[in-house]
Amino acid sequence: MKFEGFNAHSKHIIIKHALKHKNVSLTCELYGISRTTFYNWFKAYQKSGVTGLQSKEPQKPKMPNKVSKTIENEILTYIERYPADGPKRIYYELKSEGFDIGESGIYNVLKRHSLSKKQERIKYSKDKALNPKEKRKKRTAPIFASAEDIKYPGHCLIQRIDFIGKFDGIGKIYQYSLYDVYSKLGVVKLYNKKQDIDVWYFFEHKIMYLLKTFNLDIEYLFTKKTKVFLPYFVKGNKQKEIIEELKVNHHFVESEESTALESINEFNEFLVKEFYNKVQAENNINSFAKVEREFHKFLRSYNFLRPITSGAKKGKTPAEVVLQKAEENGADFSTLPLWILALLNQKKRVDFK
Known part of the structure; x- marks a missing residue:
């Protein structure tokens, strides 16, 4: 006996036949079905009775890529x-x-x-x-009119990535820089391959460590938005996780729209003039590893030993300005890393002379 189609009633008859004769193979041969089909029906019957044998309408496919x-x-x-x-x-x-x-x-x-x-x-x-229509208003970030609007370390930081150039015997150098407008403190990471750039990994393991060490917060963080380097700021979810964890007001800016945000240009120009332009003249700096090593020495000297030459913070170093704020915030200086204490002592010896 064979059915033209199998509805819930016919499936139930087939299952009762198999149960009565206790022979699934005989039942499958008699009704022209496979053992797999029978056991699928039988499992549904055990779970929901005859209702489980009813044919289900195919569900409409979900559209995960549907766009608002x-x-x-x-x-x-x-x-x-x-x-x-x-x-x-x-x-x-x-x-x-x-x-x-x-x-x-x-x-x-x-x-x-x-x-x-x-x-x-x-x-x-x-x-x-x-056939122009009304253009959408461009999103604008809150912009500080001038550096005088920025009142303390961490109030306004700017980050960007730059291709510094290709150097003989060394190769390409890419630079990620983070600059605190108030204190003029700079944090920099060098890369010799574009694909190695991982901004938020560095931010998580270096910047967040410094913030914790000095008991500081970031209020505004501006990211210079350039097409060639934008993917290195927005790939993955790490950016969102860090910004939310630090409760930072983060904004991408396409160009420096105030003198305050232009200050990172002055910082980078200083690095080019005082460090990169002198790299080629040094015969012993002939590898990227040596460039990194010399740059870290140079940057520490800038942050800890080089006095600010103008403004209300004139005579102080960027690190001293940051440490003054850290002290106001109740940072425990006894836990400062030894290299920071050594550099501060070196600055005192220089001042004493």
């Missing part, structure tokens, strides 16, 4: 401005502005609007330029 109208408009607006950029670049840019969308979701939007190819996006951008 707001984000879709952001993608199209971005294409108007930068039609040459593809899904990966758009992903980095939107993530830096706080939009949570995957690269595949962006590609789906482009494909739906016939913009998956570069030439299609360029044509779209030109057509929009001929």
Whole structure:
């Protein structure tokens, strides 16, 4: 006996037959089904009775890459401005502005609007330029009018990545720098390969350690936003985790919009003039490891021994300004690392002479 189709009633008959004769193989042969099919039905019958044998309608597929109208408009607006950029670049840019969308979701939007190819996006951008609509307001970060608006160490920090150049016998040098506008303290990490740059790993293991050591907080952190290095600031979730843990007001800025934020340019220009320009003249600095070693000595001298030459903090070193704030915050100086104490003692000996 064979059924044309198997509904809940017919499945129940087959199961009762097998139970009655205690022979699953005979039942399967009689009704033209496999043992696997029978045991799937039998398991459903044991769990839910005849109801479990009813055929279930296929569920509608979930759409994990479905994009909201707001984000879709952001993608199209971005294409108007930068039609040459593809899904990966758009992903980095939107993530830096706080939009949570995957690269595949962006590609789906482009494909739906016939913009998956570069030439299609360029044509779209030109057509929009001929028929302009009201542009969205550009997100602006809170900007300090001048350095005088910044009142203490940690009030305003700026970070950026720069390609310093390619040096004979040494190779390429990339520089991540974090600069405290108030104290003029600089923290720098050098890399000789772009793919090795890991900003938030360094931030977590170096910057957060210094903050804890000096009992300091960061209120505003500005990240210089450049296309070539933006991926190194927004990849993964570490940025979000650290910013939330430190409760920092973090903003990406495309250009220095105030004299306060321009100060990191002065810091980097100082590094180029006083260190990098002299690297090639030193015959014994002939490897990246030696550049790193010499740079760390130079930076420690800058932070701990070189006095600030102008303003209210004139005569003090960046480290002294930071330590003064740390003392106000109740930092335990007896726990300071020995290298910090040694540098502070060296500064006292220099002042005494």
